[in-house]
Amino acid sequence: MFKLALLPSLLACSFAANSFTMNPQPDPDNPTGYVVSKAEIKAAEDAKTLDPMYDVWAKALETRPNSVVEAIDAGVPTNPDNVKRVERVFPQSEWFFLTQMAAPEYTYTRFLRAIGKFPAFCGDYTDGRDADAICKKSIVTAFAHFSQETGGHIAVDNVSDNPLGLEEWQQALVHVREMGWSEGQEGYTTGCGQNDWQNKRWPCAAGQGYFGRGAKQLSYHFNYGAFSEVMYDGDATVLLNNPGLVADSWLNLASAIWFFLTPQAPKPAMLHVIDRTWTPSQRETDAGIGYGFGTTINVINGGIECGEQNKDKGQPVNRIRYWEGLSSHYEIPVEADEKNTCWQQTPYGSLNLNGATDVLYTNWDGNWKYYPDRPEGASFECELVGFQTAYSALVPGDYEKCVTNFYGSHANWPETRVVETLPTDPSEPTDPTDPANTWDANKVYNTGDQVVVNGVTYQAKWWNQGDNPATSTTGVWEVISGTPTEPTPPVAVEPTPVEPTPPAPVEPTPPTEPTDPSSTWDAAATYNTGDQVTVNGVTYQAQWWTQGNNPETSGEWGVWKRV
Template identity: 70%
Template sequence: MKKTNLVWALQLALAAPLAANALNVQPDPQNPNGYVLLKSEVATAAQNKTANPMYAIWSNALRTADNSLVESIVPNGATNPVNVKRAERVFGELQWNFLTQMAAPEYTYTRFLRAIGKFPAFCGDYTDGRDADAICLRSIVTAFAHFAQETGGHIAKDNISDNPNGLEEWQQALVHVREMGWSEGQPGYTTGCGQNDWQNRRWPCAPEQGYFGRGAKQLSYHFNYGAFSEAMFDGDATVLLNNPALVADSWLNLASAIWFFLTPQAPKPAMLHVIDRTWSPSQRESSAGIGYGFGTTINIINGGIECGEQNKNKGQPVNRIRYWEGLSAHYQIPIEMDEENTCWQQTPYGSLNLEGANDVLYTNWEGDWAYYADRPGGYAFECKLVAYQTAYSALVPGDYEKCVTNFYLSHANWPEVRLVDTLPDPVEPPATGNAWSADKVYLQGDKVVYENAEYQAKWWTQGDVPTAGGPWQLLTNTPPPTEPPTEPPVEPPVEPPVESPVAQWQPGAVYVAGDQAVYENKTYTAKWWNQGEQPNQSNAWQ
């Protein structure tokens, strides 16, 4: 198959080196320990680091419509957005009813259309000749194959007592709107809540709330509810953290699945871009068996415990593949020669080492700890893109600025940074011959130098240390001497739990960022949510 011009352009952009960022770091006149940076220079640095066209494609895929528009969408509505009308055309209400005969009443066709309307890129247009209708239908059918596994009835066709209509298992999607065994009013899935870490500063848990699985994709844990809430409510994480039941009881129950469908979890691509082939696998991905087809969407969702040869006959991936094959046959979706329905031949993404690959893009910002001899303290005052979850996303506007200023206090030992529209006027360094003396009497207007800063007396004083304030007013400050920084950690240190020793790693246990486990006499710390990913073989563990 021929590569499209877009794929070639992306690969060329990946290979092109980026120019060094100009950055003028000045002492902060309002903070003797801080520095100021120009907002314009910081914005330019962010643009340079995300210049690859794929970042714009990802951001566009996550663009959302206003909720007032979304909630006006109804079947066959004259004012429905273009992508909703396409979804209605290729997958009408009769098709919805055909696949949802066992579904919970909270899932409706209207809510399905509203979930699509929230994201204009889902079932959206293409300007390069790709068949938008075919991609739309394939996307919907792919989603239903996964719905049938994660929220399906799983009742055999010949089980007449429980399945009197003799429905195929791939017709049994969306049976569950809440995780089995959980109901509203139950606090739970609060692992990590209340810790003094960046996840709780960005997505604080609300008292007595349960973040168990809800919706078609079974959204779970406070950091996922918070991130999804930001996408749905103009950056406000608290809406769903305070009221997670909305993910079950409104059109958000299906929108959460489409949000996941469109969101890349770098280095994993977005599922949409596997289906529409905007994504092109890197050399390392290809060598690991990862390419086009339904199998890669399994790897994106749950590769750690469903992909790889050891999981070839495991129930979950076998079910997903059966459902996809049944649905794709029913809807006559062609399977191309280069597509694989399975992922047993793939290395799970969590076990695939892509660090340093020059043909892979990442979507999370982390403080850059490289040493810069020409900047105060040797600090970079910049952030870099990394392959693990952090407090800041390259796909969220404004997050690079938050990373540079350490907004969520996620960088240990990071300099205090403030962004300004214009830099302060340069000041002459204070004269070193006017050092403050504890024995000397100073009168109003006298100036002294103390710890590289200049102070002026507001009234008579003797023995009052200038940094304590009181009779002294700070006039200027100069940066501390430039020295190589101490070796700062790449990630904030995580304190082990004090209430009990670190437990042995368990393959069936769920771990979230900051959790610790012992494996082969070594202690590992989880970087992000994972399950079944062996610590000595997975990038999910530090």
């Protein structure tokens, strides 16, 4: 039985757009933190999601308010346009034809409401594609999978159990809950209660079971939480606290439509396989993955059902039989480049995408690259990766949450806060109280800031404080205008000979031990590039400006290195 699950961490490396120029500033309300501007956050996110497919995915996951959805019923004139299309290409009589064994919790009205929640399912196309034909094919594809996952699987000639002689592809939606489970039972709570980002974002409720429910057998708390966010305006707790709604309301079918529309990068959304919005990458094409019903099997359960080793396995064989029976009955054309099978495909879970540049991803993770021009060398950015994380590129606001480490998923990430306006504007380096823009030892300077010392204008190459441009040896300042003057050598003066006076004998004073012989490092002191300190007999050298960073705990990649 298919279970939605977290996408495994398939890739050893992540793929990201070029880094965006960020300008983090010290947080005036937090001596150990930083602030970044909301405008920079938006610009960085936009720069990393330029591919038009991100807009397609976002459009596919748009939803209508539940108040609108719950007014939908068969034949109601106010039904949304995509619902009216479903009523036209798949009327209630067809629903009854395919659901004569179905559990009573599944109804045609609930089916229409599930579709009405998502305008992209059976929606319009403006490029000449046949929306009615795509709608019908989408419904038939969904029912082929329903027949496998929640169907009766009773042979047509088994008269005692199948007195109506229904084909197996007419036996969808028999089960509303996973067999052997009932409400009130705790189950599928693996990972619940752990102190990790999954539980911070999608906390399990005491006494609840997250076993399979609905047409797609939604399972596990992270899937209930993610689905709840879509259904209830970002509120994960509704279904985490009451998962039974996925069985006993129109959510039992909405969960299946949601899955049909949601890409699990690098897997495409099933809708975009059906309507051909998706274009296979070269890696996918080389792996035998292309258009057709077979790829929807790979999207759903490829690791178990696709590949040569699964050619004769029951689950994929059943799905294909059901699809072929349904597509024949409903006269769904199969294009020349479409395949119903996936035994010839590499399962997505085994597909090596390392280094691929034509594959898009949908999860954000912290960008851990080192940036010498930013505080602590941190990026203050996130990048797109090919594994499941706490933050989705398909969820508005998640990029900002990633940058601020909202769910605590980035260990040792700088404390970061997003503000509308930065405390200082680096594009206006001139201090209005100092029209001459004189260098100030107490002022923080960022990349591009300019100062004047002795008539010479210098520009900062990276963040610094207390580093005098006229005497700096760190390379942080470059001359923009003017010529630094060399110091005038002192005039040599011949000393006047003086007869030495014999020194009076003095009893030597024993040397005084320093109050802290084990350390010369001072947590309150400011250190610049090249400064050396000693802690417990070990000498360390600063690699860039620092204050308050203990050399012993700096780490291999920290500001201090042993010398």
